[in-house]
Amino acid sequence: MSVSLASHRAGQRASAARPRPRRKFSWFKYLSVVPVLVFFVGLIAFPVGQLIWMSFGDIRLVAGDLSWRFVGLDNFERALNDDAFARSIWNSVVFIVATVVLTVVLGVALALFTNRLVRAKTWLQNILIWPAIIAPVVISVVWLLVLSPQIGLLNKMLESVGLSGQAWLGEPVGAMVSIIIVDVWHWTPIVFLFVYTALQGIDSSILEAASMDGASGAKTSRYIVLPLLMPAILGVAAIRLVMGVKAFDEMYLLTFGGPGDATTVVSIYLRTVFFEAFQYGYGAALSVSIVLLVVVTIVVSFIFQRLIGRRSRG
Amino acid sequence: MADTVRRRAPFSSITALVLAGAIAATVVPLLWMVVVAFQQPRSIVTPGWNIDLSLENFLQVFSPGQIYGTQVVNSVILVVAATGICLIASIFAAYSLSQLNWPRRVVIGVLAAAALLQVIPPMTLVPGLFGTLTTLNLNGSLLGLILLNVVFNLPFAMIMLKFAFDALPTELRESASIDGASDFGAFRRVMLPLAAPGIAAVAIYTAIQVWNEFLFGLVFTTGGAQAPITVGIATLIQPQEIKFGGMAAIGVVTAVPIIILAIAANRQIVAGLMGGAVKG
Numbered sequence: 237m238s239v240s241l242a243s244h245r246a247g248q249r250a251s252a253a254r255p256r257p258r259r260k261f262s263w264f265k266y267l268s269v270v271p272v273l274v275f276f277v278g279l280i281a282f283p284v285g286q287l288i289w290m291s292f293g294d295i296r297l298v299a300g301d302l303s304w305r306f307v308g309l310d311n312f313e314r315a316l317n318d319d320a321f322a323r324s325i326w327n328s329v330v331f332i333v334a335t336v337v338l339t340v341v342l343g344v345a346l347a348l349f350t351n352r353l354v355r356a357k358t359w360l361q362n363i364l365i366w367p368a369i370i371a372p373v374v375i376s377v378v379w380l381l382v383l384s385p386q387i388g389l390l391n392k393m394l395e396s397v398g399l400s401g402q403a404w405l406g407e408p409v410g411a412m413v414s415i416i417i418v419d420v421w422h423w424t425p426i427v428f429l430f431v432y433t434a435l436q437g438i439d440s441s442i443l444e445a446a447s448m449d450g451a452s453g454a455k456t457s458r459y460i461v462l463p464l465l466m467p468a469i470l471g472v473a474a475i476r477l478v479m480g481v482k483a484f485d486e487m488y489l490l491t492f493g494g495p496g497d498a499t500t501v502v503s504i505y506l507r508t509v510f511f512e513a514f515q516y517g518y519g520a521a522l523s524v525s526i527v528l529l530v531v532v533t534i535v536v537s538f539i540f541q542r543l544i545g546r547r548s549r550g
Numbered sequence: 551m552a553d554t555v556r557r558r559a560p561f562s563s564i565t566a567l568v569l570a571g572a573i574a575a576t577v578v579p580l581l582w583m584v585v586v587a588f589q590q591p592r593s594i595v596t597p598g599w600n601i602d603l604s605l606e607n608f609l610q611v612f613s614p615g616q617i618y619g620t621q622v623v624n625s626v627i628l629v630v631a632a633t634g635i636c637l638i639a640s641i642f643a644a645y646s647l648s649q650l651n652w653p654r655r656v657v658i659g660v661l662a663a664a665a666l667l668q669v670i671p672p673m674t675l676v677p678g679l680f681g682t683l684t685t686l687n688l689n690g691s692l693l694g695l696i697l698l699n700v701v702f703n704l705p706f707a708m709i710m711l712k713f714a715f716d717a718l719p720t721e722l723r724e725s726a727s728i729d730g731a732s733d734f735g736a737f738r739r740v741m742l743p744l745a746a747p748g749i750a751a752v753a754i755y756t757a758i759q760v761w762n763e764f765l766f767g768l769v770f771t772t773g774g775a776q777a778p779i780t781v782g783i784a785t786l787i788q789p790q791e792i793k794f795g796g797m798a799a800i801g802v803v804t805a806v807p808i809i810i811l812a813i814a815a816n817r818q819i820v821a822g823l824m825g826g827a828v829k830g
Contacts, residue, residue, distance in 0.1 A: 264733035268646035271639035272704060279682065279701040280667065280675075287678030346572055352565045360569065362816050364576055368823060369812055370805045371762035373780040377801035378583045380787065380794075387594055387794055389582045396599075421575070429823055482671040485764045489787055503673040510677055511769065523674035530669060 290520035297514065304517075311521030321522060323497055324505035330412065331501055332480035335419045340473050342420065343427025344465070348457055350428070351435050361432065368425040372485035379418045379490060408498035411491045415499055418486050423479065427472050434468035435461070481530055502526055580805070587798035594794050607795035608803075618800055620775050621782040624692060625761060628778055632699035633757045636707055639700070641749065644711035645737055649723055661712070664705035672702060672765055683770060692776050698766045703756045710755075710822075714748025715741065747818075754815050755822025758808060779804055 291311055293304040315321055350360055367375065382389045383404040391401030404410050438461065446456045484503035487493060493500035493508070500508075506526070510519035586594055587607055593600040612619050647657050679698065680689070688694030718741055726736035742749075764780040771777040773785055779800065786797040812819055 262733050265646050265650040268642035272643035275701045283678030283682045286681040349565050349568045369808050373764050373783050374801045374805045377797050378579045381583055381586050382579050478669050506673050520677040526674050527670055
């Protein structure tokens with residue numbers, strides 16, 4: 237059977253003329269969701285259940301088998317008093333605040349400037365998104381080659397103009413600054429892309445009206461374009477925030493959380509607890525705490541946003 | 551729009567300067583990796599600027615005795631299998647949720663759960679997944695890695711494809727079924743071809759995500775012959791001795807296919823990134 241446009245029209249006419257056929261039980265409807273359901277139950281729901289179960293236990297690996305002993309809330313109590321965990325949360329907060337603010341500011345600026353181009357816009361956009369699609373591992377390699385004290389591009393450039401090279405990743409503040417720079421380089425393109433796309437959707441007649449009323453380019457950007465872009469900017473800022481919580485690859489490869497614990501963010505700390513200290517129960521409890529923290533933050537900010545929205549509407 | 555822009559903000563030297571700077575900041579670090587990859591290992595570590603041309607790093611890293619060639623093959627298998635399974639599962643589920651009269655409450659519940667999964671840091675699920683994979687005896691195998699990549703790309707693929715199917719007119723499916731097509735027939739012959747552009751965008755995006763994935767590869771393989779190439783690169787970054795040349799060579803091999811894809815399929819990638827940045 238082939239369904240052409242003609243038979244589609246015929247079908248429409250027919251369906252207008254006679255009552256719709258009674259809906260039969262559709263095997264297809266239910267069978268279609270089975271694969272996804274199997275995956276979700278098997279590899280999300282079951283592991284999450286196991287995670288929660290593990291978080292209430294003291295778990296040891298005995299002869300290749302996990303032995304579990306119920307310890308109640310001990311693991312969570314320990315998490316509350318764990319200075320290293322607190323430090324990793326603090327590092328994550330510093331990293332997230334810095335990278336979200338910087339990527340959003342740079343991304344918006346880049347979008348506004350690109351939009352001023354008369355031609356070559358698509359060409360430019362094509363190149364500017366490269367960092368966002370290259371593997372984080374490769375991004376780490378790229379920046380190791382730039383930041384390395386011995387062979388790095390940055391120090392070579394500094395030395396050619398007579399300045400002395402820096403240790404960059406080798407010192408605590410330098411390491412945090414470096415991974416922030418790497419993350420900003422990596423993800424500014426995402427902000428750029430969102431804001432740039434939103435810009436294309438702004439009705440040009442609004443801008444024409446503004447320029448007829450005598451507004452300068454800068455004023456139009458500040459008072460007309462930016463407010464119109466706000467929803468896109470806030471949306472992409474939220475996305476960047478979530479990405480910041482998930483960050484792992486670059487720290488693992490560039491600094492391994494160091495020097496000391498200077499760049500140990502939550503994901504790095506979790507890996508250490510789980511795969512180096514082999515404290516499965518405690519690691520699970522930390523995981524549960526982090527997920528709860530993320531979910532609570534989202535729910536609270538959602539409610540907050542609703543409240544503000546309601547108040548401003550009056 | 552181009553006309554009004556020209557009148558409103560004449561192409562200024564500041565714009566040119568800023569954009570040239572942005573392009574340079576994007577391209578120069580990448581070019582440096584390419585330059586390092588094609589240098590003699592010896593001239594990489596000598597101070598100052600010694601630029602020469604040599605294939606030695608590539609030959610060394612991909613010589614028969616090395617494991618990196620196998621890992622590139624693993625990555626390709628991983629991409630093909632995980633993207634394929636993820637697409638098939640999500641296409642059916644998205645179509646069913648979009649077109650086959652599920653109660654609104656069910657649809658919203660599924661989408662909310664899928665969106666929530668995007669927000670959870672993957673590392674936090676590792677302890678639970680570790681237990682599950684051990685139970686299933688899949689720990690350390692490529693199959694286990696394929697399944698994990700499928701499941702963590704499913705939510706996004708399903709949400710995006712649901713929207714793709716939502717954009718199609720329901721009447722088309724209804725008229726097809728009036729013409730005697732089964733639910734499956736209407737899906738396969740009418741709706742699936744119409745959703746092809748959306749499916750292509752999701753496919754390319756998922757493939758890039760799987761190719762780039764590192765965390766699961768790192769913790770669920772032992773880093774040897776079962777590992778993807780992203781984990782292979784990591785093994786070259788040793789605290790004592792970083793093998794800059796080999797690292798850069800594998801970096802080039804890993805990045806170049808993605809950049810070629812970016813140039814060839816720019817529109818699909820942009821569509822995928824716009825919807826999928828949630829995934830990070």
